[in-house]
Amino acid sequence: MASQAAVLLALSLLLLWTSPALGGANDAEDCCLSVTQRPIPGNIVRAFHYLLIKDGCRLPAVVFTTLKGRQLCAPPDQPWVDRIIRRLQKNSAKASPALPSPAFSLRAPAQDPNP
Numbered sequence: 224m225a226s227q228a229a230v231l232l233a234l235s236l237l238l239l240w241t242s243p244a245l246g247g248a249n250d251a252e253d254c255c256l257s258v259t260q261r262p263i264p265g266n267i268v269r270a271f272h273y274l275l276i277k278d279g280c281r282l283p284a285v286v287f288t289t290l291k292g293r294q295l296c297a298p299p300d301q302p303w304v305d306r307i308i309r310r311l312q313k314n315s316a317k318a319s320p321a322l323p324s325p326a327f328s329l330r331a332p333a334q335d336p337n338p
Contacts (some may be wrong), residue, residue, distance in 0.1 A: 254280035255296035262303040263295055264289055265310055273299065 254274055271286040275282045276298075284296040285304050297304045 255282050255284035255286065257295045258282065258284050258298045260298065260301075262301075263297060263307065264308045267291075268311065270309055271311055273307055 226247050256257045267289045268287045272286050274282075274286055276283055282296075283299055287295045287297060287298045287307065289295065292310065
């Protein structure tokens with residue numbers, strides 16, 4: 224009887240240990256286990272996002288998504304990482320220019336034909 228209770232306790236602990244934490248920001252598969260120190264060519268990168276310690280990751284990283292959809296982890300404190308991020312942000316700003324306000328129209332105001 225005691226051995227059955229020990230087995231049941233061990234199975235319960237194993238289940239709790241392997242289940243994801245409730246309310247966690249990231250699952251383990253969302254974090255980088257290592258980062259590359261070798262610069263990534265900026266022309267193959269289309270997007271990025273940060274994974275930080277405050278988000279539940281053990282290793283802070285910038286995750287670059289390539290044109291082919293691969294995700295590459297890079298150290299956030301490297302100058303080459305900053306250059307790629309600035310280029311992506313600059314290209315993003317160019318791709319979505321601000322729309323002119325309706326109050327500032329380029330057309331001449333309509334004239335009333337019956338003054």
